[in-house]
Amino acid sequence: MTEQKIILYREQQRFKQFWLWIIILGAASLFWAGFFYQVIERGKFGDNLVSDAQLVILFALMGLGLPYFFYAMKLTTEVLPGEVRVQLWPFHLRPVSIPMHLVRDFRPISYSPIQDYGGWGIRWGHKGKAYNMSGNEGVLLLFYNRRPLLIGSQSPHKLFEAVRLAKDLKPEQ
Structure with missing residues (x-):
């Protein structure tokens, strides 16, 4: 039988600064827009184009991964x-x-x-x-x-x- 330790105090905190989430979601939204416009709508997004595969990777990392990383922290x-x-x-x-x-x-x-x-x-x-x-x-x-x-x-x-x-x-x- 395992013994449980007595916890006198426990607290969990997450980032909840409004301005931080505006910055994170603002940056992520650029990758969402690029993904939607170039991959879904088949348009050209920007002057210096990246391939659809590169954009999908950037979208996954920055559009999804960055907000999730800060949410999960x-x-x-x-x-x-x-x-x-x-x-x-x-x-x-x-x-x-x-x-x-x-x-x-x-x-x-x-x-x-x-x-x-x-x-x-x-x-x-x-x-x-x-x-x-x-x-x-x-x-x-x-x-x-x-x-x-x-x-x-x-x-x-x-x-x-x-x-x-x-x-x-x-x-x-």
């Missing part, structure tokens, strides 16, 4: 006794584990994603490393022997309380 944060796990799928196939005994201090913060970390996703900035998807709040973890780590959250105070509890509890074996 998700940041999962889990807090367990003695451990915090962060996974930004598809970049992490397995969660990144952060043992709480390495954490010196932690606090909920508001931050500027672009100024402090250069945007959203897995970011490195002058204030350390960040895992964030949207918004400007999270929990900052301070370590004994490395740079700080920010975990973005839509519920930073709940995440903070779970991290506080995880720090007090011993890891499960």
